[in-house]
Amino acid sequence: MESGNKPPKSPRSSRPPLPSWRNPRFLLLMLVCVAVFAGLVEFALASRQHDNGPIVHQTNISQVLSLADQHKLSSATINGNTVVVVTTNGQHYSATKEDGQTLTQYFRDRNVAVTVAQPDTGTPAWVSIVAEGALFALLIVLAFVIIRRSSGGAGNTGQAVPFGRSRAVRFNESHPTVMFKDVAGAPEAKEELQEIVHFLKYPEKFQKMGARIPKGVLLVGPPGTGKTLISRAVAGEAGVAFYSVSGSEFVEMFVGVGASRVRDLFKMAKENAPCIIFIDEIDAVGRQRGGMPTTGNDEREQTLNQLLVEMDGFSKHDNVVVIAATNRPDVLDQALLRPGRFDRQVMLEKPDVAGRISILGVHAEGKPLAPNVNLERLAKQTAGMSGADLANVLNEAAILAARRDHELIQQPDLEESILRVMAGPERKSHVLTEAEKAIVAYHEMGHAIVMRMLPGCDPVQKVSTISRGMALGITVSAPAEDRALLRRTELLGKLAGLMGGRAAEEIIFGDITTGAAQDIKMATNIARRMVREFGMSPLGMLLIEDDNVGPQLATQADAEVSLLVDQAYKTAKDILTEHREKLVSISEYLMQVETIDAQELDLLLFGPAGRLAEVPDTSPDAVTLEGISA
Ligand code: ADP
Ligand code: MG
Ligand code: ZN
Numbered sequence: 001m002e003s004g005n006k007p008p009k010s011p012r013s014s015r016p017p018l019p020s021w022r023n024p025r026f027l028l029l030m031l032v033c034v035a036v037f038a039g040l041v042e043f044a045l046a047s048r049q050h051d052n053g054p055i056v057h058q059t060n061i062s063q064v065l066s067l068a069d070q071h072k073l074s075s076a077t078i079n080g081n082t083v084v085v086v087t088t089n090g091q092h093y094s095a096t097k098e099d100g101q102t103l104t105q106y107f108r109d110r111n112v113a114v115t116v117a118q119p120d121t122g123t124p125a126w127v128s129i130v131a132e133g134a135l136f137a138l139l140i141v142l143a144f145v146i147i148r149r150s151s152g153g154a155g156n157t158g159q160a161v162p163f164g165r166s167r168a169v170r171f172n173e174s175h176p177t178v179m180f181k182d183v184a185g186a187p188e189a190k191e192e193l194q195e196i197v198h199f200l201k202y203p204e205k206f207q208k209m210g211a212r213i214p215k216g217v218l219l220v221g222p223p224g225t226g227k228t229l230i231s232r233a234v235a236g237e238a239g240v241a242f243y244s245v246s247g248s249e250f251v252e253m254f255v256g257v258g259a260s261r262v263r264d265l266f267k268m269a270k271e272n273a274p275c276i277i278f279i280d281e282i283d284a285v286g287r288q289r290g291g292m293p294t295t296g297n298d299e300r301e302q303t304l305n306q307l308l309v310e311m312d313g314f315s316k317h318d319n320v321v322v323i324a325a326t327n328r329p330d331v332l333d334q335a336l337l338r339p340g341r342f343d344r345q346v347m348l349e350k351p352d353v354a355g356r357i358s359i360l361g362v363h364a365e366g367k368p369l370a371p372n373v374n375l376e377r378l379a380k381q382t383a384g385m386s387g388a389d390l391a392n393v394l395n396e397a398a399i400l401a402a403r404r405d406h407e408l409i410q411q412p413d414l415e416e417s418i419l420r421v422m423a424g425p426e427r428k429s430h431v432l433t434e435a436e437k438a439i440v441a442y443h444e445m446g447h448a449i450v451m452r453m454l455p456g457c458d459p460v461q462k463v464s465t466i467s468r469g470m471a472l473g474i475t476v477s478a479p480a481e482d483r484a485l486l487r488r489t490e491l492l493g494k495l496a497g498l499m500g501g502r503a504a505e506e507i508i509f510g511d512i513t514t515g516a517a518q519d520i521k522m523a524t525n526i527a528r529r530m531v532r533e534f535g536m537s538p539l540g541m542l543l544i545e546d547d548n549v550g551p552q553l554a555t556q557a558d559a560e561v562s563l564l565v566d567q568a569y570k571t572a573k574d575i576l577t578e579h580r581e582k583l584v585s586i587s588e589y590l591m592q593v594e595t596i597d598a599q600e601l602d603l604l605l606f607g608p609a610g611r612l613a614e615v616p617d618t619s620p621d622a623v624t625l626e627g628i629s630a
Contacts, residue, residue: 055092056084056092056093057091057092057093058093058094058095059093059095059431060095061095061096061097061098063093063095063431064085064095065103065106067087067429068106068110068112069110071088071110071111072087072088073085073086073087073088073107073110073112074086074087074112074113075112075113075114075115076103076112076113076115077114077116078103078115078116079116081098082095082097083095083096083097087429089426089428089429091430172243172245173241173272174232174235174242174244175235175239175240175242176232176233176235176236176242177236178229178232178235178236179233179237180230180233180237182229182362183229183233183362184351184355184361185351185355185359185387186226186230186348186355188346188347189230189346189347192344192346193217193230193234193346196214196217196238196323197237197238199213199214199319200238200274200276200319200321201239201274203274203319207316207317212340213316214321214344215311215320215322215340216311216321216323216324216341216342216343216344217322217323217324217342217344217346218323218324218325218326218329218342218344218346219231219323219325219326219345219346220325220326220346220348221325221327221347221348221349222327222349222350223327223386224386224387224388225348225349225350225351225388226348226387227280227325228244228278228280229387230348231244231276231323231325234323235275238274238276240276241274242275242276242278243269243275243276243277243278244277244278244279244280245265245277245278245279245280246279246280246281247279247280247281247282247283247284247285247286247324248281250262250285250303257299258285258299258302258303258306259302259303259305260306261303262303262307263306263310265277266310266313266320269320273318273319273320274319274320275319276322276323277320277321277322277323278322278323279324279325280325281325281326282324282326282332283327283331284300285300285303286307286326286336287300288331288332304333304335304336308335308336308341311340311341312340312341322342324342329345350384350385350386351385351387352482353379353380353482354379356378356382356383356385356390357375357379359387359391360375360378360390360393360394361375363390363395367394367398367409368407368409369408369409370409372411373409373411373414374411377411378393378414378418380478381415381461382418383478383479385421385422389421392421393418393421394417396417396421397409397414397416397417400413400416400417401413419462419464419468419474419476422476423468423469423474424468424470425469426466426467426468427466427467427468427469428466430472432472436472438591439505439509439513439515440465440472440473440515441465441587441588441590441591442504442508442509442583442587443473443502443504443505443513444463444464444473444474444475444501444590445586445587446500446501446502446503446504446505446576447463447497447498447500447501448460448596449504449575449576449579449582449583449586449605450496450497450500450503450571450572450575451477451493451497451500452601453579454496454497454571454575455489455493456487456489456490456492457490457493457496457497458477458479458494458497459477459478459479459598460475460476460598461477461478461597461598462475462476462595462596462597462598463475463590463595463601464594464596465590465591465595466594466595470518471518472515488530488536491526491530491534492568492571494526495523495527495564495565495568496568496569496572496575497572498520498522498523498526498568499519499572499573500575500576501516501519502515502516502519502520502569502572503569503576504576504587506573507573507576507577508583508584508587523565523568524561524565527561527562527565528561531544531557531561531564532544532545532557532561537557537560537564538560539553539556539560544557582604582605586601586604
């Protein structure tokens with residue numbers, strides 16, 4: 001809904017005029033902003049009254065003292081009888097000391113920095129009163145100005161600027177220097193997009209042939225697979241400007257703004273052609289229309305319509321290509337995918353092992369890697385990761401190496417970073433009792449032994465009792481090669497492997513814990529899909545969805561799911577009973593060393609002359625983590 005007022009057209013400047021202070025709509029926006037700001041300040045002041053610092057775990061004072069003895073504390077704050085300590089790896093613990101117990105010297109003797117806190121006085125009341133008063137005054141002044149303006153005040157200098165226009169300055173213009181060589185892997189995608197590069201670079205060639213130039217390319221792929229990166233590389237290769245905007249930015253609360261922003265964006269792009277318009281998260285605007293006739297959709301629908309109008313309005317000579325990205329192509333409005341709009345789709349997928357090697361290579365550039373670093377091995381351990389995850393692994397490794405005072409980034413820095421990116425950083429300070437440590441070790445070793453012994457299982461890569469993220473311990477396994485299909489026996493093997501943790505607890509301790517919750521969740525999910533989606537039960541080749549089957553079939557399906565899980569549990573228990581001695585000896589060893597890798601596990605299980613030669617060293621995919629949750 002643009003006002004009829006056209007802004008003064010200046011032929012040279014592609015930029016819209018700056019927002020005018022005299023524009024009532026602009027002032028109205030200011031008013032809203034001030035009100036929102038006032039709310040935020042209030043909220044900030046209010047939340048200062050509460051302690052919203054880091055997570056502080058409760059513990060008892062003797063635990064704190066023992067941490068100090070082990071030199072695991074970096075600082076302590078004593079406030080009355082409350083002692084808050086920070087461990088060397090950043091965990092916060094709070095404990096209450098006894099009256100009259102003096103700890104300051106005790107901590108100082110153990111190199112712990114001690115602060116004796118003054119009682120917290122909080123924010124003085126006058127601060128918030130003054131702040132609110134000032135904001136209130138500002139609101140009144142603004143309201144006053146608006147009233148004067150709209151009652152036809154002073155001379156008619158600046159024209160009223162349509163609201164949508166004033167925001168056009170927010171389009172992100174850049175001239176990327178990224179090239180295709182910076183995008184590793186994805187050869188098909190690059191090939192498809194190479195044509196766009198040609199078109200932007202040599203438009204006459206195509207126009208002479210009367211070719212219909214592609215206007216829109218839809219990039220489809222999961223997050224972090226390089227959709228933004230490759231779009232920027234197209235601009236970089238062609239040497240053209242790059243206008244980027246996110247679909248969610250289009251959909252704003254002011255009616256009419258989205259549509260007029262689209263109009264402005266395309267206008268600006270045409271004036272600056274050749275160029276690329278990049279619309280990220282296009283599903284935010286481009287969802288299927290005509291669902292429920294709610295008013296909330298109006299805005300989005302108008303924005304989408306405007307987008308379609310603009311794309312249809314391109315003439316042969318408009319040297320502009322629109323690239324849009326989404327990970328939900330299924331929800332897009334069909335109208336967007338018609339010829340002449342986003343009729344080209346380019347898929348970006350999670351990289352396979354070769355792709356991962358080259359992505360690691362790209363991001364290793366400029367980082368001092370030790371000569372013995374083996375990117376191929378890292379690629380095998382990072383199956384299922386996206387390009388963004390891999391970039392993150394290298395960055396984490398660089399940080400770790402710096403923190404460890406290494407001259408170069410070493411293989412162990414990199415391997416630790418993989419686990420960090422997958423499961424979160426280590427929580428060595430996570431305090432477990434001796435009994436709990438034993439349960440975690442046996443539980444993880446239960447997973448590992450079942451997986452190693454069952455032929456259909458993915459090779460175990462690492463077993464660890466170090467807590468990470470939510471997990472108290474982890475067993476990392478990955479299939480031996482990139483896989484697109486899974487056999488039934490493999491799924492049964494996965495199920496049994498997941499049961500291994502709980503089975504070990506039952507065999508060794510005669511009692512079970514809450515630690516298998518995550519395993520149970522994953523196993524139920526696999527078994528359900530085997531029965532309901534993959535037709536792998538006696539019920540046959542039926543798709544069983546809750547809303548398309550009768551109650552009887554649903555009940556039968558549930559029974560089959562439960563049967564699969566029960567059988568898997570029995571398999572796991574049989575294996576662990578048979579190898580009980582190994583389970584005990586290796587678990588006890590694991591408690592000491594905390595982490596065992598694939599080679600060592602095989603050595604322990606089969607002995608030096610055993611089946612060590614069979615250690616699989618082919619490329620894994622889809623890493624699965626069997627964590628036991630806290
Ligand atoms: P998306 O837009 O698909 O979510 P991005 O393009 O934002 O993904 O990727 C995020 C980051 O991940 C990039 O900036 C880059 O560092 C890294 N990355 C992703 N894919 C690749 C790739 N194929 N080659 C090199 N780096 C990549
Ligand atoms: Mg992106
Ligand atoms: Zn488990």
